[in-house]
Amino acid sequence: MDPNPPSPFNPRLPGQPPPSGGKSRTRPLLIGCGAAFVLLGIAAVILMAKLPELADWVFERLEQQVMAKLPPDVTPEERQRLDVAFDAAAQAIGENKADPNKAQELNTVLMQLGQPSHQLTREDVIKLLTMLEEVAGKKPGD
Numbered sequence: 001m002d003p004n005p006p007s008p009f010n011p012r013l014p015g016q017p018p019p020s021g022g023k024s025r026t027r028p029l030l031i032g033c034g035a036a037f038v039l040l041g042i043a044a045v046i047l048m049a050k051l052p053e054l055a056d057w058v059f060e061r062l063e064q065q066v067m068a069k070l071p072p073d074v075t076p077e078e079r080q081r082l083d084v085a086f087d088a089a090a091q092a093i094g095e096n097k098a099d100p101n102k103a104q105e106l107n108t109v110l111m112q113l114g115q116p117s118h119q120l121t122r123e124d125v126i127k128l129l130t131m132l133e134e135v136a137g138k139k140p141g142d
Contacts, residue, residue, distance in 0.1 A: 052094030059090035062110060066128065069113075069120045078125060085129055088136035098135045106131045 047054070063086040070079065089106070092098040109131055113124055 051096070052091070055090045055094035059086050059093075062086070062114075065114060066120070070125065071120055071122055073122050074125050078129070082125065082129055082132070085132035085136065085138075088138060089132040092136045097137065099137075102131070102135045106135050 063083065066082070066086075067079070070082075074082075089098070093103060109128060112118065113120060113128060
């Protein structure tokens with residue numbers, strides 16, 4: 001019995017010696033990994049360059065969803081304040097000026113409020129306004 005049976009991924013004929021490994025067998029793997037690493041680096045640079053635009057786009061979509069679900073007891077002043085707060089938070093995050101912990105808290109609240117079955121209340125809107133303004137680096141009500 002052959003002590004080195006053929007691999008199903010690299011079959012060889014009986015009696016044929018196993019292929020000898022060498023630098024030439026690993027070179028394509030190294031080149032491929034290097035190319036993938038370079039592409040990931042380029043993607044990271046592009047993402048960082050486009051972060052303000054990406055943040056604006058994401059916050060516009062979030063604002064549209066929130067505005068569509070606002071309860072009727074939200075005043076026009078609060079609606080305007082909410083619009084300004086979304087813009088300021090998007091700018092702070094896009095310029096990497098936002099506190100990461102506050103941004104994470106905002107993300108958690110947005111995920112909770114964004115549930116399709118969740119009906120926004122006036123208290124939810126006030127909480128969201130406060131968090132958006134904190135992420136933007138403003139004192140609530142400024």
